[in-house]
Amino acid sequence: MTQERYNPQAIEEKWQSRWQAENAFACSHESNKPKYYVLEMFPYPSGNIHMGHVRNYSIGDVVARSKRMQGYNVLHPMGWDAFGLPAENAAIKNNTHPAEWTYANIRTMRAQLKRLGYSYDWSREIATCRPEYYQWEQMFFLRLLKKGLVYRKKAPQNWCPSCHTVLANEQVIDGLCWRCDSRVVQKDLTQWFLKITAYGDELLRDLGTLEGGWPERVIAMQRNWIGRSTGASITFGLEKNVEGVKGIDVFTTRPDTVFGVTFMTLAPEHPLVEHLIQGYEKADEVRAFVERIRNMDRLDRQSDLLEKEGIFTGAYALHPFTGQRVPLWLGNFVLADYGTGAVMGVPAHDQRDFEFARKYDLPVQVVICPEGQELAPEAMTEAYTGQGVMVHSGQFDGMPNEDGKKAVAQSLEKDGKGKATTQFRLRDWNISRQRYWGAPIPVIYCDKCGAVPEKEENLPVLLPLDVKTRSDGRSPLADTPSFAQCACPQCGGPARRETDTMDTFVESSWYFARFASARDAETPFAMDAVKYWLPVDQYIGGVEHAILHLLYSRFFTKVLRDMGFFPPELSEPFSNLLTQGMVLKDGGKMSKSKGNVVDPTAMIKKYGADTVRLFCLFAAPAERDFDWSDSGIEGASRFINRVWRLFVEEQDRLLPLKACTSTAQDAQSPEARDLRRREHLAVKKAGEDMGDRFQFNTAIAAVMELVNTMYIAREKMGSTEGDRRVFSSATATVITLLSPIIPHVCEELWSRLGHAASLSDEPWPQWDKDATAQDTVTVALQVNGKLRGTVAIPAGADKAAMEEAALADSSVQRHTAGLTIRKVVVVPGKLVNIVAN
RNA sequence: GCGAGAGUGGCGGAAUUGGUAGACGCACUGGACUUAGAAUCCAGCACCGUAGGUAUGGGGGUUCAAGUCCCCCCUCUCGCACCA
Numbered sequence: 001m002t003q004e005r006y007n008p009q010a011i012e013e014k015w016q017s018r019w020q021a022e023n024a025f026a027c028s029h030e031s032n033k034p035k036y037y038v039l040e041m042f043p044y045p046s047g048n049i050h051m052g053h054v055r056n057y058s059i060g061d062v063v064a065r066s067k068r069m070q071g072y073n074v075l076h077p078m079g080w081d082a083f084g085l086p087a088e089n090a091a092i093k094n095n096t097h098p099a100e101w102t103y104a105n106i107r108t109m110r111a112q113l114k115r116l117g118y119s120y121d122w123s124r125e126i127a128t129c130r131p132e133y134y135q136w137e138q139m140f141f142l143r144l145l146k147k148g149l150v151y152r153k154k155a156p157q158n159w160c161p162s163c164h165t166v167l168a169n170e171q172v173i174d175g176l177c178w179r180c181d182s183r184v185v186q187k188d189l190t191q192w193f194l195k196i197t198a199y200g201d202e203l204l205r206d207l208g209t210l211e212g213g214w215p216e217r218v219i220a221m222q223r224n225w226i227g228r229s230t231g232a233s234i235t236f237g238l239e240k241n242v243e244g245v246k247g248i249d250v251f252t253t254r255p256d257t258v259f260g261v262t263f264m265t266l267a268p269e270h271p272l273v274e275h276l277i278q279g280y281e282k283a284d285e286v287r288a289f290v291e292r293i294r295n296m297d298r299l300d301r302q303s304d305l306l307e308k309e310g311i312f313t314g315a316y317a318l319h320p321f322t323g324q325r326v327p328l329w330l331g332n333f334v335l336a337d338y339g340t341g342a343v344m345g346v347p348a349h350d351q352r353d354f355e356f357a358r359k360y361d362l363p364v365q366v367v368i369c370p371e372g373q374e375l376a377p378e379a380m381t382e383a384y385t386g387q388g389v390m391v392h393s394g395q396f397d398g399m400p401n402e403d404g405k406k407a408v409a410q411s412l413e414k415d416g417k418g419k420a421t422t423q424f425r426l427r428d429w430n431i432s433r434q435r436y437w438g439a440p441i442p443v444i445y446c447d448k449c450g451a452v453p454e455k456e457e458n459l460p461v462l463l464p465l466d467v468k469t470r471s472d473g474r475s476p477l478a479d480t481p482s483f484a485q486c487a488c489p490q491c492g493g494p495a496r497r498e499t500d501t502m503d504t505f506v507e508s509s510w511y512f513a514r515f516a517s518a519r520d521a522e523t524p525f526a527m528d529a530v531k532y533w534l535p536v537d538q539y540i541g542g543v544e545h546a547i548l549h550l551l552y553s554r555f556f557t558k559v560l561r562d563m564g565f566f567p568p569e570l571s572e573p574f575s576n577l578l579t580q581g582m583v584l585k586d587g588g589k590m591s592k593s594k595g596n597v598v599d600p601t602a603m604i605k606k607y608g609a610d611t612v613r614l615f616c617l618f619a620a621p622a623e624r625d626f627d628w629s630d631s632g633i634e635g636a637s638r639f640i641n642r643v644w645r646l647f648v649e650e651q652d653r654l655l656p657l658k659a660c661t662s663t664a665q666d667a668q669s670p671e672a673r674d675l676r677r678r679e680h681l682a683v684k685k686a687g688e689d690m691g692d693r694f695q696f697n698t699a700i701a702a703v704m705e706l707v708n709t710m711y712i713a714r715e716k717m718g719s720t721e722g723d724r725r726v727f728s729s730a731t732a733t734v735i736t737l738l739s740p741i742i743p744h745v746c747e748e749l750w751s752r753l754g755h756a757a758s759l760s761d762e763p764w765p766q767w768d769k770d771a772t773a774q775d776t777v778t779v780a781l782q783v784n785g786k787l788r789g790t791v792a793i794p795a796g797a798d799k800a801a802m803e804e805a806a807l808a809d810s811s812v813q814r815h816t817a818g819l820t821i822r823k824v825v826v827v828p829g830k831l832v833n834i835v836a837n
Numbered sequence: 838g839c840g841a842g843a844g845u846g847g848c849g850g851a852a853u854u855g856g857u858a859g860a861c862g863c864a865c866u867g868g869a870c871u872u873a874g875a876a877u878c879c880a881g882c883a884c885c886g887u888a889g890g891u892a893u894g895g896g897g898g899u900u901c902a903a904g905u906c907c908c909c910c911c912u913c914u915c916g917c918a919c920c921a
Contacts, residue, residue, distance in 0.1 A: 217841040217915075224840065224917050231921085252921060265921090308919075333919045343921040352919060425920060546916075618862075620849065623842095625914095632849075635862055645877090688853080698851065701861035708861090711878095780857040785902045787857055825901045831856050835901050 006644040008608020012744040016117055024760065025064075025119040027075050029516070029532035036072035037533050038063045039512055039574075041541030041549070042079045045105035045127075046086060049112045051583040051590065051628065052542065054600045055616045058741075059580055059696070060540050061118045062617065065740035066690045068119075069764040075533050076119055077515040079126035080106050083134075083438045084504045085163055085179060091437075091469050098437040099465050102129060112601065116609045117743055119760070124518040128507035133514065134439035135460035136524035137506055141442055142453050143563055149195045152451060157430060159187035164473040165434045166191060168503060169427050170225075170548045175302070178548075183297075191432040192441060192500070196555050200424040203554055204228050206571055213576040215623070218546045225547045227425025229253050232409040233340065234418035236264060237318035239325060242275045248317055248328075251339035251423050254349065255412070256404035259393040260367035262357065263345040264317050265310060265331035268293040270341045273313065276328060280314030286330065293332045301332070308333050308356055320417040321394055331356065339423050347383065348375070354383040367392050368401050429552070431503040436467065436475045438501025446488035446495040455489045461497070475499055508549055509556035512536050512573055513566070524565065531567050539574035546579070578694060581625035583616070590628075598628050610742035611637045617696040617741055640745055643707060643734060647749050650714060655728040656754030659683070659736040659765035662729035666722040675713045676771055679730045682706040683767040686737045691764070696741070703737050706730065728753075736765055781806050782833040783815040799826040806832035 019025065029035070040060035043053055064076035080102075087098035094101070106127060113120070126133055144150040158167040162182035166189060171178040196203075204226045207219050231253035238247050250264065266273065268290040277283040289311045293301070300306065309332045316325040326344075333352070334343055347357035348366045357364055364377035368388040375384055390396045390404045399407060412418030432441065440461040442454035454461055464483045467476045477483055477499035488495035510524075516533040517526035535557075541549075557573040560566045582589065585596040603612045615636035620626035647654070660683060667673040682702045689699035710730055717723040732753060739746035739759040750759045774795050779802060781789045789811035793802060803824050806812055812834060819836035826832050 215841090220841050221916050227917085227920070229920070250921080254921085302919080306919080331919090333921095335920065338920050340921095346921095350921075352921080423920075425917090543915080618849095624850095626849075629849080629863070631863055639862085641876095693853075695851095695853090697849090698861080701851075704861055778857080782857085782902075785856095785900090790857065823901060825856090827856055827902095831902085833856080833901050 003645065003648045006641050006745070008610060008640075008745065009605075011748045012115075012117060012609050015744045015747045016114060019117075019119070020114070023123065024758065025074075025076060026121045026123050027073060029073075029529045031073040033071060033073035035075065035532055036067045036538075037075045037536045038067065038538045039075075039077065039515070039536045039540070041539070041545065042081050042508070042511060043109065044081045044084060044086070045102055045109055047105050047108065049109050049600055051598055051600055051616070054116065054612060055583050056540060056542070056580055057113065057116065057118050058613045058616045059578065059622050059694075060538075061613075061743075062690060062696055062740045063538055063540070063694070064119050065743065065760065066764065068760055069736075069740070069762060070691055071763065075124075075515065076121060077124040077126075077518070078113065078118070078120040078122070079124075079511060079515070079518075080109075080128065081504065081508050081511070082106065082127045082129035083501075083507060085165075085435060085437070088435060088437045088469055088473070092471055092473070097465065098469065099129065102127075102437075115604060116600075116613065119743070124515050126511065126514055126518050128439075128504075128511065129437070129463075131460045131462055132521065134463075134507065136514070137439050137502065137510070138442040138454070138459050138461055139456060139524070140510070140560070140563075141502070142456055142459075144194065144559065145443075145453050147563070149198060149559065151193055151195065151428075152190060153193055154188060154190040156186040157189045157191055158184045159189070160184055163435075166430055166432060168430050168505070170429075170551070171505075175297075189432075191430045192443075193428040194431055194506075194555075196429045196552075197424055197426055199555055199558050200226055200228065200426050201422070202558055202571075203426075203551065206554070206558075209572060210575075210577075214574075215543075215577065215579055218543065218550065218577060218579060221546045222551055225426065225551065229423045229425075231255060231405075231421065231423070232412065232418055233421045234258060234320055234344065234412055236320060236326060236344070239316040239318055240276070242272065245272065245275070248272065248342050249340040249418075250342045250344045251421065252344055254346065254405070255408040255418075255420075256390060256396075256401040257346040257349045257367055258319075258344070258408055259321065259390075259396070260346040260348045260365045261319060261326055261344045262347060262363045262365050263327045263329055265329045265334050265343050265345055265356070266313075267334040267336035267341040268330050268332065269336035270330075270334075273330065276313045276315040282312075282314060286311055286313055289330060293330075296332075306332065308352070308359070310356060310360060312360075320412060320415070327362070329360070337427070338425070348377060348380070349383050349385055351383040351385065354380070365392065429503075429555075431506055432500040433503050434475055434500055435473075436463075436469060436477055436501065438504060439463065439507065440477075440483075441498045441500055441502055443498040444486055444488060444495045445498065446491060446493060448493055449488055449490040449495075452488055452490045452495070458489070463501070475501075477501075505548060505552050509552040510560065512539075512553065513557075513560070525560075527567070530565075530570070534566070534570055535572055536574045538576045538578065540578045540580060542582070543579040550574070550577070578622060580622050581620065584625055584627045587627060603633065607633060607637045608640075608744075610745050611640055614640065614700065614742050618700045619697070621697055622694055639704060639707075640742060642711075643738070644745065644749075646707065646710060646714075647731060647735075647752070650727065650731070651752070653719060653724050653727065654731055654753060655724055657725065657728040657732050658755075658762070659733035660729060660767060660771075661732070662722075662726040664770065666725040666729075668720070668722050669717065671713050671716045672723050672726040673775075675709060675717070675730055676726050677774065678706055678709045679726075679733050680767040680771040682737065683733060683765045684772065687764060687767070690737075690740065699737075700741065703734060706734060706737075710734070733765055735759070736762060777829050779805070779829070780831040781809055781812050782831060783812060784835060784837075785833060786815075788812055788815050795829065797829075799828065802826050802828070802832050806834060 040056050064074050068074045082102050087102045090101050091098040158172050160177040162180050172184050232255040233249050233251050235247040235249050277286045310329045313328045315328045345353045347353040347364045366375045369391050370388045390399045409420040442461045444452045467480050470476050484497050486497050516529040520526050553573045590597045615633040667676040685702035686699040689695040735746045735749050776792045777795050778790050791805050793805050816836045821836045823835040
């Protein structure tokens, strides 16, 4: 007799068209069920999905499907992060239009996602390059401008020469462009900034609320990136009069060491340098130094191999407490854009200052002494950075230095010479991009009125599609009169539009909320829908966005909250974050240049979508990287076939039962009892692992164990009504438990089992504690903590009975022969340990 | 240097509260079926050995009992890094 073979292509096609026709995974916020919003980071429509996407979306789909079965009203949407540079580059290369290229890719990739059977609510699909989407972003820009959270500034910017655009600090990785790895150079430009630093404190503080929900290391990375330091800003007077300048501000985390200042170091770019060196006989030498340092490559300049160098400016500052002259130096290690671009030099208590002082023969003044010790400056071989008592510090002498930090700041503040402050490493976010394929910045430049915001009623400022992209990569917008030329909204005179577009990270900073009311044309976010769905309960994506996208989204959530778009209690976008690992091949990242790319489409063709999904989830825990293995996917395929065969071969004996529906009464034979027990154990394990712990690999392993048990049990089980019920229930359980992972084949088997309704509407099975109980348990027997044997005893045996059974064991007797038993430890139902010597 | 994570068979990985280390899978070995292969099924599979012993990066400790808790050290991965 030939059995029907598993044919994934036919089965998957059948169920996918059914889901499509029924709009099976559409959801609404009008529901009595508890809500659950699961979201995977939406893709850039680059052309084809790759294995990383498959892994990411398969994880999300298991969460979505299992939560649905567990009784939640699940929102699981998908969209496209559709603006960006690759579209322009591809358009130039293939002589097409970025829009055409992008929409074609979306069509391809949407079909690929559908071919994988993900349970998205496709009615909420969005693409960020559509005016219906980016119009809201332009509105946010105008509102932020009004609130003073958007501003324009000329400053040296990160410029990628290959991408022809500026980059935010977060987009510069080791001095290289995050996208194309080109060396980033500095360029003076006037750009639009989002004032993310205004939220620095809150972004840092609220990281605390994410603990437990977010991976520790992502929280640490953000904390690091925000980089908050507390200390004081201190104004040193200037010996020489410079017009309009009161003095030089420094920032320090150690105001307690202020009396130890013996010099001050400024960044070569410090705006006062030219004033300070006026009239100094070696001014030209100083200028040469400044030039040399400024022209250095940023990467070399920030290298830790760079030798610390300085030069005296010939000028002096005045100490805020003692009035003493403090020589002003320039240093190649002082950063112009951190703090105030100037640091006080305290060689006795800062290692870098110590080395600088030794190199240039500057005095060392000790002002903190460890309790009960003296420090002699000339004997010191390194700075003393520990705790201690303040000395040589005027009115502060004898004070513990920790108290001194506050006391010094307070005293300075009283005299108007400083105050306690906080510094952030975080910089404001430059959102201007000199590229075409992005959302236009809604601003107009008028010769009379300056930079004028576009009126909200004129939104959207449409990105014109009838332009020819330039082969040199520069934006064609400036050369498009129909776009660039306009009337000033203020005076009506001739004016010019801003031709920069917004960083694409702006679009991805709020898309998760748009899904709540994706089709609403009146408002970006319908309040009742946002209130219901947000925050995202489970967000899933790659760790490469730990800072960029995840920090920007947190910022936007707080801003949108404060502008009234979000309810006041919504401060964080993503309650839980899962950062999935990468899919590697032969230990390395898949890449076209290495020729080690595994194409999901080819794998689906060969094995079917269910197998690809199963392998991606089974190969490794979700957070860890995993190496693609061709024999591994064979194993996944083998397992599905095993389930299929079990079903087909037993079909005649199967009853149309649901999961966990056989009763203790049904399970008369020992095999049936055992199978029923393992069925319930599998439900427990798979439910916990899939639904709570997101350990999909072990959830699958638990079902595999059950299937293995069924293969053994079926030989021994008869055709009594009870045996058939037990076996049928177990079969239903296997199908139900696997359905979030391999939905197509499970739907198919479910319907063949005789069920009319979809498995998606099937509740998650309930396991029964009594069903998992064993008649006899295996107890480990130890002598002095070493395993010496096992013994089967009736479940529920008391301690005395266990001890008796242990002492009667021959192996135990052998190992205790000649010894005195000192103690017997009994763990009920588990183990007996005999302590003897 | 700072911060986070990891280290378990040939490999991916289990072990959720301290209680039989190696579940599940891959690879491998032997066998069955077959003209042969594929597929499938059965058996074996940490290491050394005769009883027994040794094993979770290394070394200490706590405990009747440690992969799990504590201390010290080593290695690897990631992030930040002259941040004042």
